[in-house]
Amino acid sequence: MKIQVINPNTSALMTAKIEQAAQAIARPGTHIVASCPEDGPVSIEGHFDEAIATVGLLNEIRKGMQQGYDAHVIACFGDPGLLAARELATGPVIGIAEAAFHMASLISTRFAVVTTLIRTRIIAEHLLERYGMANLCTSVRCIDEPVLALEDTNPQLIERIAEEGRKAAREGAGAIVLGCGGMADLRSPLTEAIGLPVVEGVTAAVKLAEALLELRLSTSKVGDLAYPVAKPFKGQFAHWGAT
Amino acid sequence: MKIQVINPNTSALMTAKIEQAAQAIARPGTHIVASCPEDGPVSIEGHFDEAIATVGLLNEIRKGMQQGYDAHVIACFGDPGLLAARELATGPVIGIAEAAFHMASLISTRFAVVTTLIRTRIIAEHLLERYGMANLCTSVRCIDEPVLALEDTNPQLIERIAEEGRKAAREGAGAIVLGCGGMADLRSPLTEAIGLPVVEGVTAAVKLAEALLELRLSTSKVGDLAYPVAKPFKGQFAHWGAT
Amino acid sequence: MKIQVINPNTSALMTAKIEQAAQAIARPGTHIVASCPEDGPVSIEGHFDEAIATVGLLNEIRKGMQQGYDAHVIACFGDPGLLAARELATGPVIGIAEAAFHMASLISTRFAVVTTLIRTRIIAEHLLERYGMANLCTSVRCIDEPVLALEDTNPQLIERIAEEGRKAAREGAGAIVLGCGGMADLRSPLTEAIGLPVVEGVTAAVKLAEALLELRLSTSKVGDLAYPVAKPFKGQFAHWGAT
Amino acid sequence: MKIQVINPNTSALMTAKIEQAAQAIARPGTHIVASCPEDGPVSIEGHFDEAIATVGLLNEIRKGMQQGYDAHVIACFGDPGLLAARELATGPVIGIAEAAFHMASLISTRFAVVTTLIRTRIIAEHLLERYGMANLCTSVRCIDEPVLALEDTNPQLIERIAEEGRKAAREGAGAIVLGCGGMADLRSPLTEAIGLPVVEGVTAAVKLAEALLELRLSTSKVGDLAYPVAKPFKGQFAHWGAT
Amino acid sequence: MKIQVINPNTSALMTAKIEQAAQAIARPGTHIVASCPEDGPVSIEGHFDEAIATVGLLNEIRKGMQQGYDAHVIACFGDPGLLAARELATGPVIGIAEAAFHMASLISTRFAVVTTLIRTRIIAEHLLERYGMANLCTSVRCIDEPVLALEDTNPQLIERIAEEGRKAAREGAGAIVLGCGGMADLRSPLTEAIGLPVVEGVTAAVKLAEALLELRLSTSKVGDLAYPVAKPFKGQFAHWGAT
Amino acid sequence: MKIQVINPNTSALMTAKIEQAAQAIARPGTHIVASCPEDGPVSIEGHFDEAIATVGLLNEIRKGMQQGYDAHVIACFGDPGLLAARELATGPVIGIAEAAFHMASLISTRFAVVTTLIRTRIIAEHLLERYGMANLCTSVRCIDEPVLALEDTNPQLIERIAEEGRKAAREGAGAIVLGCGGMADLRSPLTEAIGLPVVEGVTAAVKLAEALLELRLSTSKVGDLAYPVAKPFKGQFAHWGAT
Incomplete structure (x- = not known):
């Protein structure tokens, strides 16, 4: 079983951290490689970054398919390009x-999200609405730090995330979702520091990918997730076109 | 890793079928035992059956905890006693x-459910609303057969389920959810007969249980899923009380 | 007209209090008897307590049917076993x-709920969502006291409930719903102390039961509330089975 | 206990029919008088008719208050002027x-509505959405007849309503709501002809009014239902102004 | 292109202010006249005021139609009589x-509303729910001043509105909607004082009316917005009846 | 006033058709130029096409900003890249x-959408849910033809669209939304052929852009639509990075 974990930003440090977290959680038979696009933003902190990063992500998906990967994880908390990737793969x-939200809903009836920036917070709220889970979330909180501040995690930053988690607990949250791919290594320290179950998305997504593969369930190719209609693409995207 | 799969009805045939499906999907390191209550209805086909069966289910959960099981699956499509069981465990x-709905939402944007009876169909609709997934479901369909008709699956029955699945496909569903624990052995033939991915709940739940255990995520004991408040119970339920 | 009011917990003191409140509000022609199960928890403070109490409740319903009661009230604020009881009756x-929510929605466009425990608060929020009334409720508040603290109501407790009610009024609530069967005797003092209409569930439910009976409306036996399908039950629940 | 039943259209025949149905259902101690405005449309079949009829309705409410009525029923299925009347009263x-929807939700988990005109059908759908009950309703159906066709009910008309009710039953409805004040006399024949519980709004509203009065619950005067702010009114509405 | 702007209250000062704001925003080819009813309340501050004002509004609409106006704006923030007016026109x-909400949703993903009274605030919340935009609104805030305080705008009042707007900005709103027709002249000063885009409804509605006219789109006369059914009206409303 | 209309696919024929429709509806003072990206798919018929086309769209937006355009229209019915474009612009x-949905909601209480492919139909349903307008839409219908079939509109195709529109009318729709940028020239013939108001998105969007510009309302730069955070971009997207 080969799972491709794609960090859609181009930070090698963050990709390494994500790979480590993914490999640590994978079961023995699972082969995991993390990669990031060659083209795109060094961090993803808004709709625009997501839009550009999606192209690199889709390139990675295609490469992964050619290299025989069985499943793909999009390791950015905004789930950029999710439906496009499903069409392609x-x-x-x-x-x-989505992985973190699903898992959190299985172990609590109310969870909170802690993310990086204010604008990321709003994007997380959009996602919860889109996934029909807004009423499961007590609040989305942020530490108001850029994503790349998480490249080198330091105790102060962990404490600030923990503090937001504890505030959420006082508001009634029963579990905490970490709202950034760059927090993939913080599950253990934060679980202890907050005193609630902490759900982290990269690890959750790896387990869901393994689960789907073992169930022999794959993306439905009937409906809007069918393979892209073959057609010409122009210019720098010509390589996506049908010959 | 030990997972207890509880068939909340008292049918030994159905329990055996469920155990077989669960064991077939489990990973090598997972030890699975299926059981059913000694007390309760032989099949679960409505709110009343669910309510009585829940007591037997909770007894099984408690036994499972004493026997060192790490996780528990409720193998009845109405998810009877789910929150009570989470409190206890x-x-x-x-x-x-819920397992089937979550998995179906990861591989399609629209799925349909095929279940047994008309009243079970309405209960499935209630569940979809409660879980915030009603708008992902194109329709809940039923074959209008009692649950125990599935004890001995025959080709005619499979064909009738398949026919409902194909109707759902024509309506726009991209995946089919099998809406009865007694259909646990029908994944393969129905996938072929319908031509869409078929999600079955027992197998889906086993994989989610494995995933949560590997993530070291367990039910939040903060909020409404905290352990039951210790207190006296009277009469036939005195054994549930605090000493 | 005979109405059975069932306190699903086994506290005789609370049952007496509930009976008194129900009889005080009943019209002359209405004969009301309150009862509680012989088997089950002494108070209901979570999903688990509700699940076990439901069996006792259903036994009481069956007894009530044999004794010729025309309607049944479930006097616990979580509405445990409601649909199962409707199937049976x-x-x-x-x-x-539900009775309190319906009545509150007829006299205000925004109401608040004051209940006992934090976990009860979350359960009340679940109910509001399930009944499609979440957006009518400004907040669910709790005094963080166990249910049985209400067996002997004292002025301090009343004052704490009133204080939460006044906080709700300042937030914009136009009416207060009392969120516990054990508050059945507090309508009058709290109405005065809070300065808003106070809706109490036992009394509201008695009036709705009288209303339905006079309208000759009874539970629909078409759909998921049809009588339970006759079938064998095993073990301690064998008496529920078809002969 | 004095309840004023207001037919907001000016049809004396329909007012008489409504009064008869209301009085027939009222309990011995309840004094019921039905009235209709002197000014306004002879039937209410759209938003415009509702808007004009609301003024007459509010005049009737004011007269009713002066005459010592304790509660008021608005006997038109669109609930015209409901919140304005609550402010005033x-x-x-x-x-x-709303009365019929609430009652139907207490005896079924899915109901259907049968009304007169296509445009009335859409208005009923709006109401269900506004009241948070859209997902309880399987469909709103109409017989495509003007409201005044119901002044003199004939067997053919009853049969057409029954036919729509039976169609709704086949679609999964467990109860039928009659969607016009002019159907107040059709409860009994339609219950028999359809084979499902039939909820009629005038009778339901009378029972809810009695229930609220016995509970000593009245419209909250805190929030948007507080008495109208005293102020000058000009022209033909000067009589509504503060002196 | 002739657009009729109707201030549904009878305040000439406010009508003048609204006319000025509407004319200032209109394009060269647009002829705008504002009017107010001769009959009705001097200000609209609740459901009752809205109900009475609606009759005057509909009279103005009819006059406007006779005078050849092409479109109509209802210049009161509760959108009183909107569907009735659409039927008629x-x-x-x-x-x-609605105009302000639509425009705000095109330039932000989260907006707040600042209105006059507490009861108006609740009415604005009702509107947001009815229009499906409740989740776009971070909060509805009010300055707790009567509508007519806005007849003569003074710096102190502007500052209080601005202060509520700045509070909303700190809560995460990206734009501010002014929730009263009497604020039609405050767009510019408040935009500066708050530091967010400020959407004002009269100006927004004029532009939407121009847009619809240029698109040659008019109210659909199929469905519940079809012309009122011709019928007799009695008494003071006889002039609305069919001859 | 300069408005840039961007056809996100690379079809010059469709771009010309869109430009013509946009210019025909623009007011005298509005300067409109339509363009399409040099890079990307020739048509947009799914999530993948949208994702790739978004990069070309964002390039066009940037060019348009440099050329002094005041507003931007995204002329593809899936609204690809909408929030990213708002961040950038x-x-x-x-x-x-969104333009078509907003306009349709102003002239009807129920509308239907007619689009090209089955997968486009599902995408339109997603959009309606995301915009909070799902309950305004009676159905999304499709003619099951590829987008480029609309490059050269022929009478047969128009008739098939009209037929779906008439079906929607029979189901209760009061207006029809054309669900493809390639239908920009079909407003007039279809309005006549269907007998309902027909809302077309390119023309609707041009009018909304003019309206916003005249209101001096622009995208809020507070919240998630603030300008993209300046940061390095790698590889083929390096030109998007901060220097």
């Missing part, structure tokens, strides 16, 4: 935000 | 309806 | 939470 | 559509 | 609340 | 699907 594709 | 508890 | 069955 | 005000 | 009819 | 950005 034969195997299952999992976003880390 | 230390480990994760997964219902097969 | 010929006459109407009313839960006190 | 001291006692409770009940609309027949 | 041939041309498009726009409410200023 | 200073002026307002309007998608043609």
Whole structure:
């Protein structure tokens, strides 16, 4: 079983951290490689970054398919390009935000999200609405730090995330979702520091990908997730076109 | 890793079928035992059956905890007693309806459910609303057969389920959810007969239980899923009380 | 007209209090008897307590049917076993939470709920969502006291409930719903102390039961509330089975 | 206990029919008088008719208050002027559509509505959405006849309503709501002809008004239902102004 | 292109202010006249005021149609009589609340509303729910001043509105909707004072009316917005009846 | 006033058709130029096509900003890249699907959509849910033809669209939304052929852009639509990075 974990930003440090977290959680038979696009933004902190990063993500998906990966994880909390990737891929594709939300809903009736920036917070709220889970979430909180501040995690930053988690607990949250791919290594320290179950998306998505593969379930190719209609593409995207 | 799969009705035939399906999907390191209550209805086909069966289910959960099971699956499509079981249990508890809905939402944007009776159909609609997934479901369909008709699956019955699945496909569903624990052995033939991915709850729940255990995520004990408040119970339920 | 009011917990003191409140509000022609199960928890403070109490409740319903009661009230604010009881019963069955919510929605466009425990608060939020009334409720508040603290109501407790009610008024609530069967005797003092209309569920449910009976409306036996399908039950529940 | 039943259209025949149905259902101690405005449309079949009829309705409410009525029923299925009437009135005000929906939700988990015109059907759908009950309704059906066709009910008309009710039953409805004040006399024949519980709004509203009065619950005067702010009114509405 | 802007209250000062704001925003080819009813309340501050004002509004609409106006704007933030006016009118009819909400949703993903009274605040919340935009609104805030305080705008009042707007900005709103027709002249000063885009309904509605007219789109006369059914009206409303 | 209309696919024929429709509806003072990206798919018929086309769209937006355009229209019915474009742009950005939905909601209470492919139909359903307008739409219908079939519109195709529109009318729709940028020239013939108001997105979006510009309302730069955070971009997207 080969799972491709794609960090849609181009930060090698963050990709390494994500790979480590993904490999640590994978079961023995699972082969995991993390990669990031050659083209795109160094971090994803808004709709625009997501839009550009999606092209690199789709390139990685295609490469992954050619290299025989069975499933794909999108390791950015906004789940950028999720439905496009599902259209393209034969195997299952999992976003880390949806993965974390699903898992959190299985262990609590109310959870909170802690993310990086204010604008990321609003994007997380959009996602919860789109996924029909807004009423499961007590609040989305943020530490108001850029994503790349998480490249080198330091104790102060962990404490600030923990503090937001504890505030959420006082508001009635029963579990905490970490709202950034760059927090993939913080599950253990934060679980202890907050005192609630902490759900992290990269690890959650790897387990869901393994689960789907073992169930032999793959993306439905009937409906809007059918393979892209073959057609010409122009210019720098000509390589996506039908010959 | 030990997972307890509880068939909340008292049919030994159905329990055996469910155990077989669960064991077939489990990974090598997972030890699975299916059981059913000694007390309760032989099949679950409505709110009343669910209510009585829940007591037997909770007894099984308690036994399972004493026997060192790490997680519990409720193998009845109405997810009876789900929140009560989560309160009681230390480990994760997964219902097969929610498991199937979550998995279906990862591989399609629109799915349909095929269940047994008309009244079961309405209960499935209630569940979809409660889980915030009603708008992902194109329709809930039924074959109008009692649950125990599935004890001995025959080709005619499979064909009738398949026919409902194909009707759902024509309406725009991209995946089919099998809406009864007694259909646990029908994944393969129906996938072929319908031509869409077929999600079955027992197998889906086993994989989610494994996933949560590997993530070291367990039911939040903060909020409404905290352990039951210790207190006296009277009469035939005195054994549930605090000493 | 005979109405059975069932306190699903086994506290005789609370049952007496509920009976008194129900009889005080009943019209002359209405004969009301309150009862509680012989088997089950002494108070209901979570999903688990509700699940076990439901069996006792259903036994009481069956007894009530044999004794010729025309309608049944479930006097616990979580409305435990409501749909199961409706399946079983010929006459109407009313839960006190739904009764209070319906009545509150007829006299205000925004109401608040004051209940006992934090976990009860979350359960009340679940109910509001399930009944499609979440957007009518400004907040669910709790005094963080166990249910049985209400067996002997004292002025301090009343004052704490009133204080939460006044906070709700400042937030914009136009009416207060009392979120516990044990508050059945507090309508008058709290109405005065809060300065808003106070809706109490036991009394509301009795009036709705009378109303349905006079309208000759009873539970629909078409759909998921049809009588339970006759079938064998095993073990301690064998008496529920078809002969 | 004095309840004023207001038919907001000016048809004396329909007012008489409504009064008869209301009086027939009222309990011995309840004094019921039905009236209709002197000014306004002879039938209410759209938003415009509702808007004009609301003024006459509010005049009737004011007269009723002066005459010492304790509660008011708005006997038109669109619930015209409901919140305005609640602002004006001291006692409770009940609309027949909301009354019927509430009662139907207590005896079934899915109901259907049968009304007169296509445009009335859409208005009923709006109401269900506004009241948070859209997902309880399987469909709103109409017989495509003007409201005044119901002044003199004939067997053919009853049969056409029954036919729509039976269609709704086949679609999964467990109860039928009659969607016009002019159907107030059709409860009994239609219950028999359809084979499902039939909820009629005038009778339902009378019982809810009695219930609220006995509970000593009246419209909250805190929030948007507080008495109208005293102020000058000009021209033909000067009589509404503060002196 | 002739657009009729109707201030549904009878305040000449406010009508003048609204006319000025509407004319200032209109394009060269647009002829705008504002009017107010001769009959009705001097300000609209609740459901009752809205109900009475609606009759005057509909009279103005009819006059406007006779005078050849192409479109109509209802310049009161509660959008009173909107659907009734659409039934009556041939041309498009726009409410200023819906106009402001639509425009705000095109330039932000989260907006707040600042209105006058507490009861108006609740009415604005009702509107947001009815229009499906409740989740776009971070909060509805009010300055707790009567509508007519806005007849003569003074710096202190502007500052209080601005202060509520700045509070909303700190809560995460990206734009501010002014929730009263009497604020039609405050767009510029408030935009500067708050530091967010400020959407005002009268101006927004004028632009939407122009847009619909240029698109040759008018109210659909199929469905519940078809012309009122011709019928007799009695008494003071006899002039609305069919001859 | 300069408005840039961007056809996100690379079909010059369709771009010309869209430009013609946009210019025909623009007011005298509005300067409109339509363009399409040099890079990307020749038609947009799914999530993947949308994702790739978004990059070309954002390039066009940037060019348009440099050329002094005041507002931008995204002329593809899926509103691809809408929030990313809003982040990037200073002026307002309007998608043609949202534009059409908003306009349709102003002239009807129920509308239907007619689009090209089955997968486009599902995407339109997603959009309606995301925009909170799902309950305004009676159905989304499709003619099951590829987008480029609309490059050269022929009478047969128009008739098939009209037929779906008439079916929607029989189901209760009061207006029809054309669900493809390639239908920009079909407003007039279809209005006549269907007998309902027909809302077309390109023309609707141009009018909304003019309206916003005249209101001096532009995208809020507070919240998730603030300008993209300046940061390095790698590889083929390096030109998007901060220097």
